Amino acid sequence: MDVAAVIPAFNEEKTIAQVVKTVREVPLVKEIIVVNDGSTDNTGRIAEEAGARVINLRSNMGKGGAMVVGVRSTQAGIILFLDADLIGLQPSHVYDLINPVLQGETEMTIGVFDEGRFATDLALFLTPYLSGQRAVKREIFETVSGLDLSRFGVEIALTRFVKSAGISFKEVELKQMSHLMKEEKLGLIKGFKARMKMYWEIAKCVGRN
Numbered sequence: 001m002d003v004a005a006v007i008p009a010f011n012e013e014k015t016i017a018q019v020v021k022t023v024r025e026v027p028l029v030k031e032i033i034v035v036n037d038g039s040t041d042n043t044g045r046i047a048e049e050a051g052a053r054v055i056n057l058r059s060n061m062g063k064g065g066a067m068v069v070g071v072r073s074t075q076a077g078i079i080l081f082l083d084a085d086l087i088g089l090q091p092s093h094v095y096d097l098i099n100p101v102l103q104g105e106t107e108m109t110i111g112v113f114d115e116g117r118f119a120t121d122l123a124l125f126l127t128p129y130l131s132g133q134r135a136v137k138r139e140i141f142e143t144v145s146g147l148d149l150s151r152f153g154v155e156i157a158l159t160r161f162v163k164s165a166g167i168s169f170k171e172v173e174l175k176q177m178s179h180l181m182k183e184e185k186l187g188l189i190k191g192f193k194a195r196m197k198m199y200w201e202i203a204k205c206v207g208r209n
C-alpha cells in the first residue's frame with residue numbers, strides 16, 4: 001500500500017520547509033501534500049520550494065476540512081498526517097508512525113511527544129487522542145462523517161470512531177519532538193483566544209453522536 005503525507009497548514013511559514021524536507025528523506029512516503037488552508041503568509045510558496053505538492057485553499061476551512069481535501073487528492077491507501085509546525089521531526093519519527101500500519105500490525109497510529117518540551121509533552125500525556133501526528137488507512141478516515149466541518153475536532157472525531165468501531169490503534173512515542181504552541185505563534189492574548197476556540201471546536205465534536 002502506498003503512503004501519502006497530508007500536512008494541513010495555516011500560516012506556518014517558519015516551520016513548514018523543515019517538516020517537508022524531513023518527510024522527503026523517507027522514500028516510503030510517495031507523495032507529500034501540503035494543504036495551504038487560506039494562509040496569509042508565505043506558507044504555500046515555501047512548501048512548494050521545499051518539494052511538496054501544494055493545494056492552495058482560497059479561504060480557511062479549518063484543520064479537518066484541509067485534511068479531507070488532502071486525502072481526496074491522493075489515491076494512497078495509507079495517510080500520514082503531520083502538523084506543519086513541528087519542531088525536531090526526524091525521519092525515524094516518520095517510520096515509527098507509518099511502519100505499524102504498513103506492516104499490518106494496527107490500523108492507526110497516534111504519535112505522542114516524549115522527552116521534548118515540558119508543556120507539549122504534558123499536553124499529549126494528558127490527551128494523547130488529540131495528537132495531529134498519525135498514520136491511518138484511508139478507508140477508515142473516509143468512513144468518518146463530518147470531518148470536513150470538524151475544524152480542530154477532527155482528531156477527537158477520528159479517535160472516537162476508531163474506538164467505537166473496535167478498530168485497532170496504537171500510540172507510538174515520538175521522542176525529542178515538539179510543536180509551536182499557539183501562544184508562541186500568535187502572542188499570549190491571541191494565542192489564548194485561539195486555544196479557547198480550539199477547545200470549543202473539540203467539545204462540539206465530543207458532544208456529537
Ligand SMILES: O=c1ccn([C@@H]2O[C@H](COP(=O)(O)OP(=O)(O)O)[C@@H](O)[C@H]2O)c(=O)[nH]1
Pocket residue numbers: 007008009010011012037060061062063066082083084085132179180181182198
Ligand atoms: O484553520 C486551521 C488551523 C490549523 N491548521 C493546521 O493544523 C495543524 C495544527 O494546528 P495548530 O498548530 O494551530 O494546533 P496545535 O498543534 O497548536 O493545537 C497545523 O499544521 C496548522 O497549520 C489548519 O490547517 N487550518
Ligand SMILES: O=C(O)[C@@H](COP(=O)(O)O)O[C@H]1O[C@H](CO)[C@@H](O)[C@H](O)[C@H]1O
Pocket residue numbers: 063083120123124127129130131132133152153154155156179180181182183195202
Ligand atoms: O496538544 C494540545 O493540547 C493541542 C494544543 O496545542 P498548543 O497548545 O497550541 O501547542 O494540540 C493538539 O490538538 C489539536 C486538536 O486535536 C490537534 O489538531 C493538534 O495537532 C495537536 O497538536
